[in-house]
Amino acid sequence: MTVKTRPRIDIQSVFRLTELADYIIPFTIRAICDLGVADHLAEGPRTVEELAEATGTHAPSLHRALRALACKGIFTETEQGVFDLTPLAQPLRSDHPVSLRAAYPLLVPDIEAWAAFDHSIRTGQASFDGVHGRGYWEYMADHPDDSARFDASQQAATRLELRTSLPAYDWAALRTLVDVGGGNGAFLGGILAKIPSLRGTVFDLPHVVAGAHERLADYGVSERCEVVGGSFFEEIPAGAGGYLLKRILYGWDDEHALALLRAVRKAMRQDSRLLILEPVVRTGNEFDVGKLYDLLLLCMVGGGARSQEHIEGLLAEAGLRLERTVPTLMFPILEIVPS
Ligand SMILES: C[S@@+](CC[C@H](N)C(=O)[O-])C[C@H]1O[C@@H](n2cnc3c(N)ncnc32)[C@H](O)[C@@H]1O
Structure with a gap:
C-alpha cells in the first residue's frame, strides 16, 4: 500500500497574501483621515477618550480603529488607550507640508x-x-x-x-x-x-x-x-x-x-x-x-x-x-x- 504524502503548504505565503489582499487597512486610513484624528495629535499623545470627544466619535470604536492601524506602524499606542503619531501618521495631519489627509477620498x-x-x-x-x-x-x-x-x-x-x-x-x-x-x-x-x-x-x-x-x-x-x-x-x-x-x-x-x-x-x-x-x-x-x-x-x-x-x-x-x-x-x- 502506498502512503500519500500531503503537499507541503507554504503557510507564510498564505498569511502574506491575506495581508496583501486586505482592504480593511486602506478603508480605515480613509475613515481616520475623514475624521481628522491625526490633527488632534499634533501637540502630542492623547487618550482615546480625548480623541473621541475632539472628533465626535465613539471611543471604543475609535480605539479599535487606531490599534489596527498601529499594528501597521500608522499611529502608536504608547500606553493602554493612549495614542501618538508615528512618521507614517504625520502626513495624515492637515497642516503637514505634504498632507495626504485629503488624498484618499472615499468617493x-x-x-x-x-x-x-x-x-x-x-x-x-x-x-x-x-x-x-x-x-x-x-x-x-x-x-x-x-x-x-x-x-x-x-x-x-x-x-x-x-x-x-x-x-x-x-x-x-x-x-x-x-x-x-x-x-x-x-x-x-x-x-x-x-x-x-x-x-x-x-x-x-x-x-x-x-x-x-x-x-x-x-x-x-x-x-x-x-x-x-x-x-x-x-x-x-x-x-x-x-x-x-x-x-x-x-x-x-x-x-x-x-x-x-x-x-x-x-x-x-x-x-x-x-x-x-x-x-x-x-x-x-x-x-x-x-x-x-x-x-x-x-x-x-x-x-x-x-x-x-x-x-x-x-x-x-x-x-x-x-x-x-x-x-x-x-x-x-x-x-x-x-x-
Ligand atoms: C487626473 S486630473 C489631473 C489634474 C492636474 N493636471 C493634476 O495633475 O493635478 C485630469 C484633469 O483633466 C481635466 N479634463 C478632463 N477632460 C478634459 C477636457 N476635455 N478638457 C480639459 N480638461 C479636461 C479634468 O477636469 C481634470 O482636472
Missing part, C-alpha cells in the same frame, strides 16, 4: 467601480462607465460634492509633485506656461509663487477652472495667471513657451491621447516645450507605482500608464519628439519639442 462612485473591476480586466473598458452609465468627467460635472473631493485629492498629490518637480526643472526658462488640464490651478499657482518671472494660464473644463481664481489668489499670483475654460480636444491657448500635461495623457486611450497631443502641437510655437509629467511604466518585476496608477486609470477612465517607447510613438504621430527625460523623486518630466 462612493469610485468604490462601486472598483467592486466591478473584473469587468475592466475582462473587456479593457473602464468599469466606472459600466457601473454609472457615463464617463468619469461627465459624472463629476453633475456631482459637485464628489467633484470637490476629487479636486482636493488632486491637490494633495500636487503638493507632493510641487516639492519633487520644482527643483528638477528650469521652469523660469519657459517664460509662459499653460497647464493643460490644470484642475483648479494648485500646481501652476505653486510654480508661479516660486518663480516671479513666469506667467501662466490654467486651462481645464469650465466647471473645474471655476475654482481656480480662489486658489491662485491664495498663492498671490492672480495678476500673472489667466484662467481659461474649455476642452483640450478643441482649442488650447496658443503661443506659450511651455505646455504642461501633468497626469493627463495616461487618462486617455491612444486615439484620444493622440488627438490631445495634436491639439497641443497646434497651440505650440516652433520653440515651445511640452512637458509631460506622469508615471512611465518600466518593465520587470520591481515595485513601480506607475503599474498601480495604471490600474486606477483602467478602472476609472479606461486609459493607462504607458512605457516611454509607447509615448514616443504617439509623439511622433503628433509631430512631436522627446528631447530628454528629467528624473524627479516621483514621476519623470518628459521634455518634448516639435519635430
Whole structure:
C-alpha cells in the first residue's frame, strides 16, 4: 500500500497574501483621515477618550480603529488607550507640508467601480462607465460634492509633485506656461509663487477652472495667471513657451491621447516645450507605482500608464519628439519639442 504524502503548504505565503489582499487597512486610513484624528495629535499623545470627544466619535470604536492601524506602524499606542503619531501618521495631519489627509477620498462612485473591476480586466473598458452609465468627467460635472473631493485629492498629490518637480526643472526658462488640464490651478499657482518671472494660464473644463481664481489668489499670483475654460480636444491657448500635461495623457486611450497631443502641437510655437509629467511604466518585476496608477486609470477612465517607447510613438504621430527625460523623486518630466 502506498502512503500519500500531503503537499507541503507554504503557510507564510498564505498569511502574506491575506495581508496583501486586505482592504480593511486602506478603508480605515480613509475613515481616520475623514475624521481628522491625526490633527488632534499634533501637540502630542492623547487618550482615546480625548480623541473621541475632539472628533465626535465613539471611543471604543475609535480605539479599535487606531490599534489596527498601529499594528501597521500608522499611529502608536504608547500606553493602554493612549495614542501618538508615528512618521507614517504625520502626513495624515492637515497642516503637514505634504498632507495626504485629503488624498484618499472615499468617493462612493469610485468604490462601486472598483467592486466591478473584473469587468475592466475582462473587456479593457473602464468599469466606472459600466457601473454609472457615463464617463468619469461627465459624472463629476453633475456631482459637485464628489467633484470637490476629487479636486482636493488632486491637490494633495500636487503638493507632493510641487516639492519633487520644482527643483528638477528650469521652469523660469519657459517664460509662459499653460497647464493643460490644470484642475483648479494648485500646481501652476505653486510654480508661479516660486518663480516671479513666469506667467501662466490654467486651462481645464469650465466647471473645474471655476475654482481656480480662489486658489491662485491664495498663492498671490492672480495678476500673472489667466484662467481659461474649455476642452483640450478643441482649442488650447496658443503661443506659450511651455505646455504642461501633468497626469493627463495616461487618462486617455491612444486615439484620444493622440488627438490631445495634436491639439497641443497646434497651440505650440516652433520653440515651445511640452512637458509631460506622469508615471512611465518600466518593465520587470520591481515595485513601480506607475503599474498601480495604471490600474486606477483602467478602472476609472479606461486609459493607462504607458512605457516611454509607447509615448514616443504617439509623439511622433503628433509631430512631436522627446528631447530628454528629467528624473524627479516621483514621476519623470518628459521634455518634448516639435519635430
Ligand atoms: C487626473 S486630473 C489631473 C489634474 C492636474 N493636471 C493634476 O495633475 O493635478 C485630469 C484633469 O483633466 C481635466 N479634463 C478632463 N477632460 C478634459 C477636457 N476635455 N478638457 C480639459 N480638461 C479636461 C479634468 O477636469 C481634470 O482636472
